[in-house]
Amino acid sequence: MAMSRERWAELALHPVRIRILRAVAGTRLTTRALVELLPDVPQATLYRHLATLVKAGLLDVVEGRRVRGAVERVYALPAHGATLDADALAAATPEDHERYFTAFVSSLLSEFSRYLARDRVDLAADGAGYQQIVLHLTDAELGEFAAGFNALVGPLLGNRPGDGRKPRLLATVLMPADLPPTGTEDAPESANDSDPTKGDS
Template identity: 40%
Template sequence: MSMPSVVLHPVRLQIVQALLGEELTTHQLHRRLPDVPIATLYRHVAQLVRHELIEVAGEQQIRGASEKTYRLAAGFANPTAEELAASSSEELLTAFTVFTSGLIRDFGEYLGGDGRDLAADRVSFAQADFWATDEEVDELTGALMEALVAVRAHAPGEGRRRRKLTTILVPRPEPGAEGSA
């Protein structure tokens, strides 16, 4: 079974989404996915482990039984440039689907909360087309990373909320080129 077909099963995709940036036990996963029977959840977790998409992050004894904590496999969570370059289009689309579905989940959780105020909470999402050379894109990326490093150094404190910044940078087709809109 290929990586895309393993991940794109609805239950396995939910498990992967739940593990984005988290380490959870099967029971914690079950609390997040209450519509999935526990036996089904165990079976899908085992399949994700077998295909090395998730891994055991830790194990502890609870009342004589072993309880495992799972996380996304390092290569799946943060693929290297070489791994991405070696991936098929189908594998890349699967990875991007998991990534974007995690964004959808995060936004859904925000919308489900009480007292949401998009303006006061500084929520935004937008797209901006621009023209730039590779060097200018590298300069933009460097400036963004420099600013991000500064704010990531902040410790939790009064008035600070944990926030998530997501960027996606893709080239657009040349105007008039085949496939451009």
């Protein structure tokens, strides 16, 4: 389904709709399952956003299950996915990307806030963490890194819920970093530079 980046942004870049699309990614979910996964979203609001996503072609109804005389819908992402295609993404302006990235970061902050609101939070036991690192790579090395990352993550995207699996959110950001001042490229790292847990002051 072809869609302009303006229309895609209007439809997809909403906090609740972002969460719905992420929940459905890689699986099929009933309305009841989505209600359980998003307990803080009022049901009427959730139903309204589901209807909007289906009408826009960002979400498909792939099955109807009869439950107590009513038909319960089962949702999945369409074959084309729910993201911008390559042409639309390439045509996006800096202002568009600023809007997309703001929605991405806002959604990530919201997810982390919900995680911190749990009764028990243990980053090590939960396999959670966050850090920033700088990789010095040629274009060829960057290509090899991307191919290796895709080879590692790609097979995991087909995992279905169950069998002891827990949903784990992996968010990636890759962007050019500022070049170091001239003459410092080969300077030795300080103690803080070698510690990935140290943040910027």
